[in-house]
Amino acid sequence: MEYHHTQYGYTGILTTGLLVALMWGSVQSAFEESRWIGVLIASFLVFIVALTFWFSKLKVTVAHGGVMATFGLGKPHRVIQLSDVAHVRQVRNSWVQGWGVRKITDGWMYNVWGLDAVELELDSGDVFRIGTDERDELSTAITLSLPG
Numbered sequence: 001m002e003y004h005h006t007q008y009g010y011t012g013i014l015t016t017g018l019l020v021a022l023m024w025g026s027v028q029s030a031f032e033e034s035r036w037i038g039v040l041i042a043s044f045l046v047f048i049v050a051l052t053f054w055f056s057k058l059k060v061t062v063a064h065g066g067v068m069a070t071f072g073l074g075k076p077h078r079v080i081q082l083s084d085v086a087h088v089r090q091v092r093n094s095w096v097q098g099w100g101v102r103k104i105t106d107g108w109m110y111n112v113w114g115l116d117a118v119e120l121e122l123d124s125g126d127v128f129r130i131g132t133d134e135r136d137e138l139s140t141a142i143t144l145s146l147p148g
Contacts, residue, residue, distance in 0.1 A: 003062040003141030007133050009055070009099065009113040016052040020045055031067065056098050058112035060130055062141045067120065069110045069130050076101055080120055080128055087121040088142050090135050104129060118142065 007089065031038030036044045054072040061068045061145060067085075070077035093115045102109045111117065111131025120128045132138050 001062070001141050001144045003138060003145075005013045005132070005138065006136050007112050007131075008057050011113060012056050012099070016049055020049060022122065024067060024112050034139055056112065058110060058131065060132060060138060061120070062138070062145055063066075065147075067130070067142055067146075069128075071101070071112070078108070078128065080122070082142070082145055083147050084122050084124070085120050085142070085146060086123050087119075087138055088146070089119045089121070090131065090139050091117050091119045093129070093131065099131070 023041065025047065027038055028043050030041050057072045058119065059068075059070045061070075062082075065082050067080045067082065068077060093109070093111065095102060095115065097109060097111070099111045099113060102111065106125070107122075107127035107129070109117065109129035109131065111129070114131060114133055114137040116133065117129045117131045118135060120130070122128065144145070
């Protein structure tokens with residue numbers, strides 16, 4: 001069974017847009033007082049916008065014997081071979097775990113928004129969590145694609 005889904009983190013995009021709008025006046029004022037401070041603030045805003053767009057999209061694919069999770073521009077990405085998966089569970093992340101690429105207790109988590117996730121426990125004992133707004137569909141696709 002093939003599965004393809006892209007989830008967008010619209011809240012992050014809106015929050016960044018609001019931050020840029022609020023700080024834009026500071027950039028203009030800073031340029032009037034000191035060009036270097038203005039450049040520093042503008043550079044920070046460009047960095048935040050780039051980071052937001054890079055990590056505001058998570059594409060998950062189950063196909064060709066693997067599960068692939070990819071952020072925005074293709075990096076970072078992670079491919080898990082289905083032959084290495086021991087267990088698949090639907091889980092709920094704590095809000096403390098946040099979004100993006102995160103180190104969690106037993107492994108790693110990729111999450112663009114929300115608290116729902118599918119956890120893959122690997123034969124090695126490591127865990128890989130994929131945040132998703134389609135927890136049932138993703139879990140089913142992985143389970144039905146497992147070998148044997």
